[in-house]
Amino acid sequence: MIDGSVMDTAAKWEQVSKVLGRSVTACKWRFKILHHSRKHIQATVDSQSLVTSEVQRQRESSSDVDWSQVCQATGLGMRECLELSQYDVGKASWHYDPDSFSQSMADCMAGFIKEHYLASTPVNYRAVSNFMWVTMEDYFKWTxxxxxxxxxxxxxxxxxxxxxxxxxxxxxxxxxxxxxxxxSLPNPAQEPISLDKLEEVNGLVDEYAGKHPVVEIMDKIRTQLNLGDRRNYYSLLALRIAAHPHYKAKIRDIDYNDLSIRIAMGQATKKQAAKDLDIPYYVLDRRLRDLNSRQFSSRWTEEETLKLLDYVQIGDSTPDIAYFSKLLGTKSSKQCCRKIDLIRSKGILPRLAKTR
Missing domain, CATH: 1.10.10 (Arc Repressor Mutant, subunit A)
Structure with a gap:
């Protein structure tokens, strides 16, 4: 193993380069990633051991854990302590009976999740388990x-x-x-709309544009032309409305980068944004998806790589790569996933939970 203290002269880097058969730049870059990853992993392991020991001490001396004291003893934040503690002795099982359960316990759990995890942040159920002091396997999952x-x-x-x-x-x-x-199963395939009815749609869009909210316009057109329930011809109506000059200007003037970040941070939702902006949700959703899949530079800078390593290695929850990509702003989620796979394939990053 190469010690960072000796890697400080050009001559020594040249020597390493010859031994490994790689360029000096490649050797330096590899060393930085290895050094950063090992330092981060060791810090996480040390913190985990410290938190677990403090929780165990409190549980053995009293029945409850005072997480504020754990924070003071370890110098870590509340959420970090809850995510790191591995002490499970004495946890109760959550036996759910819909006819007799106490809503206060459910409200307590929901309140904790809402306070500590944004809508776009995967919930770390290790933290929830420690906060509620119940076993982790008792949480509801859709099967x-x-x-x-x-x-x-x-x-x-x-x-x-x-x-x-x-x-x-x-x-x-x-x-x-x-x-x-x-x-539920999707609706059967709908028949193509006739040209005559399409002209009627365009005429009604011209008539209602700017006079009613977009959602009401779509409902009015669907009712007047007898197009069936709300899912029928949904995208067609949305695109026809978006093509109208009144809405085209609105759609053009939206700051999609800012909106995407606010949605990623849980400060807004697509549906609410579409309602506030008075544009079709279908169109806004497509624009944001296109924004997320746009092409970025294929070259990764040192700063970008280290930020990615930091994000993936924090805690033990599933990394939300789409959220990280929006915060980074210079790489797509696919590029981030490929970068993680590349680093893991070289044995630099441990195989943590799968990204999504």
């Missing part, structure tokens, strides 16, 4: 059987809110509704 169970509850006439209560205290009505929409 085929759970989808079928939710559908059966709805078939019995229960509302989405009631069905959510029967499934898990961590679920809400809108979450169950969204899950069942994903689970």
């Amino acid at each position: 085929e059987s759970e989808y079928e169970r939710a559908a059966a509850l709805r078939a019995r006439g229960l509302t989405f809110k009631e069905a959510a209560r029967h499934l898990s205290p961590t679920l809400t009505g809108p979450i169950v509704c969204s899950a069942l929409n994903r689970y």
Whole structure:
């Protein structure tokens, strides 16, 4: 192993270059990544051991853990301590009974997640487990059987809110509704719209543009032309509205970079942004997707690489690469994933949780 203290002269770098058969620049770059990765991993291991020891000490001396004291003893933040602690002795199982459970416990969990994890940040259930002091395997996960169970509850006439209560205290009505929409089969293929009806659509767009919100315009057109439910011809109507000069100017003037970052940080949602801007959601969603897939420089700078290493190695939750890509602003999520795979293939980065 090469010690960083000796790698300070051009002659020594030349020697290393000859031994390895690589350029001096390549050797220096490889050394920086290795040094940074090892230093970061060692720091994480040390912090994990420190936090776990303090939690164990508190549990053995009293029944509860005072996480504020853990923070003071370790010099780390609350969320970091909760994510790092590996001490699980004495944790209770969450036995969920929809007829007798206490809502306060569910509210406590939901409040913790909302406070410490943005909408775009994957929840670290190690932290939730430590905060609630319950076993990690008791959290609700959507499986085929759970989808079928939710559908059966709805078939019995229960509302989405009631069905959510029967499934898990961590679920809400809108979450169950969204899950069942994903689970249900798509509509049969719709017939192409006729040219005459297309002209009618354009005429109605001209008539309603700027006078009603976009959502109402789409509903009015669908009702007047008898186009069926809201999913029928959804993209066609959205694109026709977006092509109107009134909305084309709005769409052109949006700062998509700023909006994308605000969405990634949980400060906005696509649906709310589309409503506030009064443009079709379908069009805004496509623009943001195009923005995220745009081409960036293929060359990685040292700063970009080290930021990526820092982000991937923090905690043990699944890294949200799409979120990191938006914050970085100079590389797409695909480029970030390829870079991680490349670094891992060289044995520099340990194989942590899969990226998404």
